Amino acid sequence: MIKTQFCPRCGGLMKPIKKEDGSTILKCSKCGYELTSAGAGYTVGVQTSSSDRVKTTSVISEGKKVGRKKEEIEQEKEEYYKELFLELLHEEEYGGEET
Numbered sequence: 001m002i003k004t005q006f007c008p009r010c011g012g013l014m015k016p017i018k019k020e021d022g023s024t025i026l027k028c029s030k031c032g033y034e035l036t037s038a039g040a041g042y043t044v045g046v047q048t049s050s051s052d053r054v055k056t057t058s059v060i061s062e063g064k065k066v067g068r069k070k071e072e073i074e075q076e077k078e079e080y081y082k083e084l085f086l087e088l089l090h091e092e093e094y095g096g097e098e099t
Contacts, residue, residue, distance in 0.1 A: 009033050 005014040005026060012030030019025060026035040 005035075007031060007033050008035075 006012065007014055007028035007030065010028065010031045010033070012028045012033075014026040014035060015029055016024050017027045023036075027033070
């Protein structure tokens with residue numbers, strides 16, 4: 001098990017960073033100080049318990065898309081705009097609520 005290392009300059013956490021040439025160095029998360037790793041095999045990973053993972057089944061994942069007919073959508077729009085028009089007409093005739 002690899003122990004966590006801290007920056008000798010500022011005390012910040014030293015994170016393993018992979019350089020372009022493929023080598024791994026340790027870099028401070030605060031000041032940017034770099035330290036060449038001494039051949040240690042650093043890995044960055046997160047452990048999760050099986051209860052935290054998302055569970056799916058193929059039946060749910062391959063669910064059918066339920067589409068509505070164009071006529072149904074147009075009818076819903078028409079009803080909505082009719083209600084909106086009637087509300088605005090009522091407010092115009094009888095005045096809006098004053099707060």
